[in-house]
Amino acid sequence: MRACDVVTGVKLNYTEELNPEQCRAVETIDGPVLIIAGAGSGKTRVITYRIANMLGHGIPQSSILALTFTNKAAHEMAGRVRELLGRKLPNLIVSTFHAFGVRILREQIHRLGYRDSFSIYDTHDQLSLLKQTAREIRFSLDSVDLYTTLAAFSRIKTGTADWDDQTLPLHTLYHQYQTHLRLYNAVDFDDLIQLPIAILSQFGEVADGYRRRFSYILVDEFQDTSRQQYRFLQLLGGRHRNVCVVGDDDQSIYSWRGADYRNLLQFERDFPDLQEITLERNYRSSNTILAAANGVISHNTNRKSKNLWSGSDGGSPVELYHPEDERAEATFICDRIKGMALKEGLKYHDVGVLIRANSLARALEEGFLAENIPYRISGGESFFQRKEIKDMISYMRLCANPDDDVSLLRIMNTPRRGIGLRTLEQLQELARARGISLFSAMHAALAAEDSPLSSRARDDLGGFVTLIDTYRPKLLSGRRMAETLSAMVTEIDYWSYLVSEHQRNEKVAKWKLRNIELFIDIVRSYERDPDTLDSGLFHFLNRITLQQRDNIDQDDEQGKVNLMTIHAAKGLEHEVVFVAGVEDGIIPHARALEEHERNIEEERRLFYVAITRARRRLFLTCCRQRKVMREVINCVPSPFLEEIPAGLIQISEVDIPVEHDEAADYFAMIKARFARSGV
DNA sequence: CTGTACTAGACCACT
DNA sequence: TCTAGTACAG
Numbered sequence: 001m002r003a004c005d006v007v008t009g010v011k012l013n014y015t016e017e018l019n020p021e022q023c024r025a026v027e028t029i030d031g032p033v034l035i036i037a038g039a040g041s042g043k044t045r046v047i048t049y050r051i052a053n054m055l056g057h058g059i060p061q062s063s064i065l066a067l068t069f070t071n072k073a074a075h076e077m078a079g080r081v082r083e084l085l086g087r088k089l090p091n092l093i094v095s096t097f098h099a100f101g102v103r104i105l106r107e108q109i110h111r112l113g114y115r116d117s118f119s120i121y122d123t124h125d126q127l128s129l130l131k132q133t134a135r136e137i138r139f140s141l142d143s144v145d146l147y148t149t150l151a152a153f154s155r156i157k158t159g160t161a162d163w164d165d166q167t168l169p170l171h172t173l174y175h176q177y178q179t180h181l182r183l184y185n186a187v188d189f190d191d192l193i194q195l196p197i198a199i200l201s202q203f204g205e206v207a208d209g210y211r212r213r214f215s216y217i218l219v220d221e222f223q224d225t226s227r228q229q230y231r232f233l234q235l236l237g238g239r240h241r242n243v244c245v246v247g248d249d250d251q252s253i254y255s256w257r258g259a260d261y262r263n264l265l266q267f268e269r270d271f272p273d274l275q276e277i278t279l280e281r282n283y284r285s286s287n288t289i290l291a292a293a294n295g296v297i298s299h300n301t302n303r304k305s306k307n308l309w310s311g312s313d314g315g316s317p318v319e320l321y322h323p324e325d326e327r328a329e330a331t332f333i334c335d336r337i338k339g340m341a342l343k344e345g346l347k348y349h350d351v352g353v354l355i356r357a358n359s360l361a362r363a364l365e366e367g368f369l370a371e372n373i374p375y376r377i378s379g380g381e382s383f384f385q386r387k388e389i390k391d392m393i394s395y396m397r398l399c400a401n402p403d404d405d406v407s408l409l410r411i412m413n414t415p416r417r418g419i420g421l422r423t424l425e426q427l428q429e430l431a432r433a434r435g436i437s438l439f440s441a442m443h444a445a446l447a448a449e450d451s452p453l454s455s456r457a458r459d460d461l462g463g464f465v466t467l468i469d470t471y472r473p474k475l476l477s478g479r480r481m482a483e484t485l486s487a488m489v490t491e492i493d494y495w496s497y498l499v500s501e502h503q504r505n506e507k508v509a510k511w512k513l514r515n516i517e518l519f520i521d522i523v524r525s526y527e528r529d530p531d532t533l534d535s536g537l538f539h540f541l542n543r544i545t546l547q548q549r550d551n552i553d554q555d556d557e558q559g560k561v562n563l564m565t566i567h568a569a570k571g572l573e574h575e576v577v578f579v580a581g582v583e584d585g586i587i588p589h590a591r592a593l594e595e596h597e598r599n600i601e602e603e604r605r606l607f608y609v610a611i612t613r614a615r616r617r618l619f620l621t622c623c624r625q626r627k628v629m630r631e632v633i634n635c636v637p638s639p640f641l642e643e644i645p646a647g648l649i650q651i652s653e654v655d656i657p658v659e660h661d662e663a664a665d666y667f668a669m670i671k672a673r674f675a676r677s678g679v
Numbered sequence: 680c681t682g683t684a685c686t687a688g689a690c691c692a693c694t
Numbered sequence: 695t696c697t698a699g700t701a702c703a704g
Contacts, residue, residue, distance in 0.1 A: 070693065098694045122694085189694050224693095257693060359690045379692085420680050500682095548694060567692045589691055606692085629689075630695075685701085 014049050018042070025277045026050045029057060029216070032271035033244040034264075038308045039293070039612035040284025040573065043246060047220060048080040050244070051092070054216060055085075061092040065214040065236075068096055069224045069254070071547060072378070073571050077220065093214075097229050101192035102542050108199045108206060109187075117538060119186040119397050119404040120545040124385070126150055126188055129406050133176045136428070144170070153177065157190045158228045160258060184437060185403045193228045200235040207235060215240050221571070222247030222267075226258035230266060241271060249304045250297050253567060253606050255599075256592075264304070282308045284573050286315025288648050289618050293611040295645045300601045318618045318644060321652040325632070326360070326581075329621045330367025332652075333578050336619060337373060337561060340576065348374060351561045352574035354610050356589055360581045364563055375561040379568040384544050388498070388512040389519050393541065395488060399472040400537050403437035415497030418460040426452050439468070467492070478536040482524035489516060566610045577614035579607075582622045584636040607640045 014026060022042055025035050026049045037043035047066070054064060068074045078094040093100065106116055121129065127146055134141045141149070153174055155161035163171065181187065187195060200207040217237040219225065222245035225233070237243035245267060252261055268274065282290055290310050297303070323329040333353060340346040355361060358380040368375045383389060391414055394407040401407075413419050431441035442465050445451050446458065453461065467488075474484045489495075494516070498509040526540055562574065581587065587610075588603030611618060622637045641649075 096694070101694095192694075254693075256691080357691050416681075418680065422680085546694065565692065586691095591691055681704090683701100683703090686699090687697100688699105689695100689697085 014053070018046070018049065019281060021277055021279050021281075022046050022049075024275075025279070026053050028244075028275050028277070029054055029059075030242055032241050032267075032274035034267060034271075034274050034276045035244065035246040035279065036276070036304060036306065037246055037248055037279045038282060038306055039248065039251060039609070040282040040290075041279035041308070042281075042283050043220075043248075043279065044077065044080055044571070046279070047077060047218065047246060048084050050218070051081055052084055055089075059216060061089045063213065063215045064092055064218070065100070065216070066092070066094040066218045066220065067100060067233075068094070068220040070221075070568075070570075071096055071099075072568060073221060074099070076571060096546065097225070097232065098189060098192045099543075099546050101196045101232075102546065104196040104199065104210070105187070105192070106538070106542075108203075109195065111199055111203055111206070112195060114182070114187070115185050115401075117185065117401045119184065119401045119407065120192070120542060121181070121186050121188045121406065122385075122545055122548060123150070123189075124390070125186075125406045128409065129180060129184075129186075130173075130177060132406070132409065133180055134173060136432070137172065137176050139173050149173075154190050154258075157194060158226065158258060160227065180405070183403065183435070184405050185401050186406065190228075193226075193232055197228065197232050197235065200232070210236060211239055216242045217244070219243070219245045220247075221251075222263065223249050223252035223261060224254040224259040225263050227260050227263070228258070230260075230263045234270065238270070243271070248306075250300070250306070250605055251570065251609050253570065253602060253609060255602055256595075278306065280306060280308055282310040284615050285310060285612060286312055286616055288315040288317055289611060289614050289616075292318050292618070292644045292648050293608055295648070296604060296611065296640055296643045297608045299643050300604055302601070316617050317650040318620065318648050319652050320582075320620045320622065320641065320649050322637075323621055323623050324625065325623055326363040326626050327367070329580055329623050330363045331371075332621060333364065333580065333619070334367045334371040334373055336578075337576075338371065340617075346576060348559050348561045349557055350575035351578070352569060352572065352576070352613055353561060353563045353578045353580060354566050354569050354613065355563070355580050356566060356587045356606070357581075358565060360586070361563060364580060368561065368563070373561055374559055375563050376557060377563045379565040382548055383515070383518075384547060386512075386515060388494075388515055391494075392485065392489070392516060392519055393544065395471075396475060396485070396537065397541055398439070398468055399475045400541055402439040402468065402472070405438045408438050412464060415492055415494060417464055419457070419464065423453060423457045423461065439465075475537050479527075481527055481537060481540070482520050485523060486520050489520075566606050569613050570609055573613050573615055575615045576617045576619070577610070578619045578621065579610045580621050581626070582607075582620045582638045582641060583626070584638050587638050587640060604640060604643075607638070 015023060018026065022045070025033070025046045029050070035043075035046070037046070051064060051066065055061060066077060068077060074094055074096050081092070081094070082088055093103075095103070102120070105118065109116055109118060127150065130146060130150060131141065133139075149170060152161075152167045152170060156163065156167065156174060161167070181191075200210065214236060217233065219233060224247075233243065247264065249261055249264065252259055255261075285293070287310050290308060294308060321332055323332050337346070337348070337351055341348065353364060353375075355364070361377060361380060365375070365377065367373075384393065391411055394410040397404050397407040398411065412424075427438055427441045427445060430445055431438050434441070434444070436444070442461055445453055446462055446465060451458065471484060471488050475481055495509075495513055498512050499506070502509040502512075523540065562572075566579075579587075587607050588600055592599040592603055620641070622641070623635050625632050625634050627633075
């Protein structure tokens with residue numbers, strides 16, 4: 001019997017718990033390793049045991065770097081390791097690529113001429129920067145879509161695309177955007193990968209330091225890595241070659257964000273001596289669910305051939321239901337959940353309700369509320385994206401980095417302080433002339449004898465500058481940040497601002513104030529958390545900026561139904577899974593197909609990921625009609641439904657008369673298939 | 680400079 | 695339906 005004695009003294013007997021392939025994956029520690037891990041093949045288990053095994057072989061935790069793609073996956077992995085070893089590993093780094101990028105930048109960004117107090121701009125901030133930049137250089141954005149522009153900038157920055165006829169007119173805008181980022185001492189999400197690459201490739205001794213430090217690298221969800229992330233990985237691990245990547249090409253669902261399946265081929269080319277391990281045995285789902293999933297995914301071309309099989313037998317059929325509209329859909333889902341809870345003792349937290357887009361969440365949430373089913377939702381707008389919270393964050397960011405014009409512009413007049421357009425224009429003029437930030441320009445304008453500002457404007461401005469200058473050292477001290485913030489909220493009288501903004505609706509004002517209190521609590525518990533090694537203002541801000549979608553409900557997931565997007569569900573599993581809105585235009589999403597017809601394969605993988613989240617039972621719902629924006633539209637069932645072998649599906653009949661031809665046709669079709677298959 | 684009222688456009692996924 | 699942006703009056 002093999003066992004490994006981990007530092008903690010915990011004995012790990014994994015041979016009994018793992019199959020031979022899994023064991024091999026756990027035991028192959030040195031050199032390049034490629035693990036192809038099908039859905040439900042125990043991947044997370046393998047990764048955690050592998051880390052435990054490495055520690056058991058005397059590899060220090062600080063030498064191991066485990067990278068994933070989403071926050072959720074990173075948390076999941078860190079939690080599993082902790083659970084397995086029964087203790088926290090403070091020096092083991094399990095993080096997203098972006099968070100790891102921040103870590104490097106905090107240590108090294110000065111080499112590129114930034115200060116380590118840099119701000120990180122999320123999409124919102126990028127958007128305001130873009131607008132502001134355009135205004136400044138008199139570039140009309142009327143003809144271009146802002147998001148498209150940002151996407152183009154991203155492709156340019158990451159080297160995914162070159163300037164072409166489409167993007168060339170944006171050339172000066174892009175450069176101005178970049179200049180501003182630098183002036184404001186700010187970076188965007190792409191920079192979090194791009195700048196570390198620049199540092200590692202320009203400064204050999206720095207790169208060597210990191211290579212020595214992280215001598216074992218593990219990458220989860222490798223199929224979702226971008227070319228940039230691969231390059232980053234190569235710079236870090238290309239020499240010592242102790243790089244283990246784990247992935248499944250069938251679950252690649254992030255190509256829109258730069259994920260590139262060619263990384264897999266590149267990895268094989270770069271490390272021709274790699275050990276390849278394929279995990280094909282599925283431990284998660286019933287045979288029925290697995291067969292349904294296989295039926296769907298087999299329609300994709302260009303797959304690395306893989307045959308998932310399961311030791312378990314049969315299982316309940318996949319149930320397909322056609323509700324009248326999205327409200328009936330919510331009712332059906334609630335009824336089923338309640339029924340199973342009652343009859344089978346199903347726990348609410350063992351249920352996952354998956355949706356393609358956040359917009360589908362509303363009707364379901366309303367249903368859960370009406371039926372008193374506790375739920376939690378992940379994805380969508382995070383707590384930190386809420387307006388009132390972003391205001392607080394902007395105050396903190398400006399204190400951390402006074403050159404951050406985007407944050408300054410957000411709060412300069414929030415609450416209203418009488419600093420108007422005229423004053424702002426004068427300040428911007430001054431800032432531009434001297435090549436300084438707005439906050440510096442404010443100081444300059446206040447100090448200047450011949451200031452063009454009116455005395456009223458001087459007073460208003462002076463109040464703001466004094467406010468920031470007073471709270472800045474307090475927040476920077478890193479002590480009692482929560483109290484400081486709380487005092488500031490009182491001083492700026494944010495409550496009155498909320499009340500005046502929501503005169504008609506006092507409830508909203510109260511709700512927002514409550515959110516701010518919640519935020520202050522978060523700051524407080526962050527400060528008190530003994531596990532945060534670096535409890536300063538910057539670290540806090542960086543951390544929450546990367547937490548764009550994950551909600552802060554880490555506390556109690558017990559007893560709550562999980563409502564989330566399919567993207568967010570990747571890597572998770574549930575006893576019972578509902579996939580809502582299995583309609584043409586939603587899965588596959590119309591917008592995805594508009595972009596490119598070939599995106600159908602990724603949409604299919606998305607559906608595959610949704611199906612394979614289920615252990616025992618799978619329900620698919622497909623509305624007859626649905627309200628989209630203003631109007632009610634008739635729905636057509638998703639074409640992917642036909643790819644599920646007919647014998648596996650059971651139609652849940654509805655007692656509502658069939659009104660629409662399309663729906664009727666589809667019904668007939670399903671019934672015919674049903675008859676043919678002889679069920 | 681502020682507040683209100685009106686209009687257009689948004690809903691695809693994550694860091 | 696909701697929000698962000700703009701026009702205009704005070």
